[in-house]
Amino acid sequence: MTAPIEARGLVKRYGEITAVDRVDLTVQAGDVYGYLGPNGAGKTTSLRMLLGLIRPDEGSARLFGHDPLLEGARALDGVAGFVEAPRFYPYLSGRRNLELVADLDGGGARSRIDEALDTVDLSARARDKVGGYSHGMRQRLGIAGALLRAPRLLLLDEPTTGLDPAGMRDMRILIRRLAAQGMTVLLSSHLMAEVEELCDRVAIVGAGRVLYEGALGELLAGTAGRYELRTTDNAAAAEIAARVVGDVEQTSDGLAFHADEATAAEITLALGQADIGITALVPRTATLEELFFRMTEPSAANGRPALEEAVR
Amino acid sequence: MSAATVALPRSRRRPGVAAVYRWELLKLRAQKRTYIGFAAAVAVPLIFILALALDNSGGGPEELPFSSYVRETGFAIPLVSLSFGAFWLLPLLTALVAGDIVANEDHNGTLKTILTRSVERWHVFAGKVLAALTYTAAVLVIYVSVGLVVGGLVWGFDPLTTLSGTRIDAGRALVLTAAGTLAYGLPLATVAAIGLLLSTVTRNSAAAVVGTLMVSIFMQIIAAISALDALDPYLLSTQFNAWQGILREPVDWDPILRSAWVCALYALPALGWALTDFLRRDVTGG
Numbered sequence: 127m128t129a130p131i132e133a134r135g136l137v138k139r140y141g142e143i144t145a146v147d148r149v150d151l152t153v154q155a156g157d158v159y160g161y162l163g164p165n166g167a168g169k170t171t172s173l174r175m176l177l178g179l180i181r182p183d184e185g186s187a188r189l190f191g192h193d194p195l196l197e198g199a200r201a202l203d204g205v206a207g208f209v210e211a212p213r214f215y216p217y218l219s220g221r222r223n224l225e226l227v228a229d230l231d232g233g234g235a236r237s238r239i240d241e242a243l244d245t246v247d248l249s250a251r252a253r254d255k256v257g258g259y260s261h262g263m264r265q266r267l268g269i270a271g272a273l274l275r276a277p278r279l280l281l282l283d284e285p286t287t288g289l290d291p292a293g294m295r296d297m298r299i300l301i302r303r304l305a306a307q308g309m310t311v312l313l314s315s316h317l318m319a320e321v322e323e324l325c326d327r328v329a330i331v332g333a334g335r336v337l338y339e340g341a342l343g344e345l346l347a348g349t350a351g352r353y354e355l356r357t358t359d360n361a362a363a364a365e366i367a368a369r370v371v372g373d374v375e376q377t378s379d380g381l382a383f384h385a386d387e388a389t390a391a392e393i394t395l396a397l398g399q400a401d402i403g404i405t406a407l408v409p410r411t412a413t414l415e416e417l418f419f420r421m422t423e424p425s426a427a428n429g430r431p432a433l434e435e436a437v438r
Numbered sequence: 439m440s441a442a443t444v445a446l447p448r449s450r451r452r453p454g455v456a457a458v459y460r461w462e463l464l465k466l467r468a469q470k471r472t473y474i475g476f477a478a479a480v481a482v483p484l485i486f487i488l489a490l491a492l493d494n495s496g497g498g499p500e501e502l503p504f505s506s507y508v509r510e511t512g513f514a515i516p517l518v519s520l521s522f523g524a525f526w527l528l529p530l531l532t533a534l535v536a537g538d539i540v541a542n543e544d545h546n547g548t549l550k551t552i553l554t555r556s557v558e559r560w561h562v563f564a565g566k567v568l569a570a571l572t573y574t575a576a577v578l579v580i581y582v583s584v585g586l587v588v589g590g591l592v593w594g595f596d597p598l599t600t601l602s603g604t605r606i607d608a609g610r611a612l613v614l615t616a617a618g619t620l621a622y623g624l625p626l627a628t629v630a631a632i633g634l635l636l637s638t639v640t641r642n643s644a645a646a647v648v649g650t651l652m653v654s655i656f657m658q659i660i661a662a663i664s665a666l667d668a669l670d671p672y673l674l675s676t677q678f679n680a681w682q683g684i685l686r687e688p689v690d691w692d693p694i695l696r697s698a699w700v701c702a703l704y705a706l707p708a709l710g711w712a713l714t715d716f717l718r719r720d721v722t723g724g
Contacts, residue, residue, distance in 0.1 A: 200452075208551075217470075
């Protein structure tokens, strides 16, 4: 089956700046795919290339096997979404805006307007001019506009940005429901909690490059095996633990080390034999946020983010 | 929010230029700027007629075709109005929409909204060109009609003296006025094409509107320099006088034909350039 999104070697330069640097992406059918990166990492530029809005300097992007640059609007069949904030005509009503985009879609899109408005809870304000809409209402109208295309692939660029907490919650619920109905979703975001909550696969980008691509669960599992230890005598405990695992880190209130379960048990026995009491032994898995910062922020050692270090 | 029912896309007839054109007209209808243009097209002939009516000296605009007959027949009013409208009024009203129609959408980000639907880029461009030309035609028709109707009500629909000195009855005067307006539409449509080009390549509405007007005024300045008289037949400003050939007996087709190909020399490359830019551009606005 053809992947909903397949991008290979995408490069986009603006003068001296390389906004997107050899980006490869593969989004499979049914994925809720997080495209995660700090502001300026090239996320929006990548999405614009996927939708055929801008031309890559190198590489290609295919949606369900079709290249928007070569095949034009036909390549976007079954694809919908928005990049940056969805934009509409402020002097037209919400409904009129949807009628406009529906007429530019054809194929019965007009018949889906009422349902789409209902889906995003905008039916009551549909006859008001978009110029009077709040940011959140425009975001929801953007989703409604996307739903008119009855998409199999939905590309959303930071859909919760600027929304209040209730709006963010509602937007996430909506995305989850759409995904549950079988829609493939590419969600660009810099909000870790949002990606962790919604996505099953992620690409983490920084400075235009993909730093990690794969299953979110695997990424987080790769950080398992870290333990935090607090004892009645941390100095002596550090010596004992170091004899077993080699590398022990001093933290603000105790120790931390990497070990498997059997080795951790061996350390607890050794500490007991040395009459050192264990006040806490906590297995830790890094959060996506911790991994994200480790990957995207330059390390003191070499000035570059390192994936290997991040997943240690 | 409630759940949406998501259907698979089905084979369907795709929308094209007609859908874009229809919505471009609806968008124009919904914008105040459109009515400002129409209001000016109504107001200027009315002010002209009012000024003539209030002037007891019997004077009128000098050195313009048909200016001697403005108090003899209402048919002279729109013809004189066409002459002075070419200086900057009608090019400005044309540029108001043509210079804005692409740049505004790029700036506001709505271009990406319509370019991620099921219409091709060239459909969008063609729809915008047709809408800009439709607006231009509407402004011209309003401008001429108001002058003709109100001028006729004030001074009557009496026979008109042509530029050859012959008298023609009201029916023929009406036909020739309509034909002259049609001929006048050629250079005005060319101004629209230049506006569309600037709107597309500058991505800035103000720059495109002002730039279009400046191109028009620049040609008038060149036309006023006697040392450059050799260029006159090829200037856009000269083509705004071609309609006068229709108001001769017999009709002088030479300026009309020259106007057609000279306008084409300006308009077609402008539209071709604009289309090429539009098809290949990176849509980054909004």
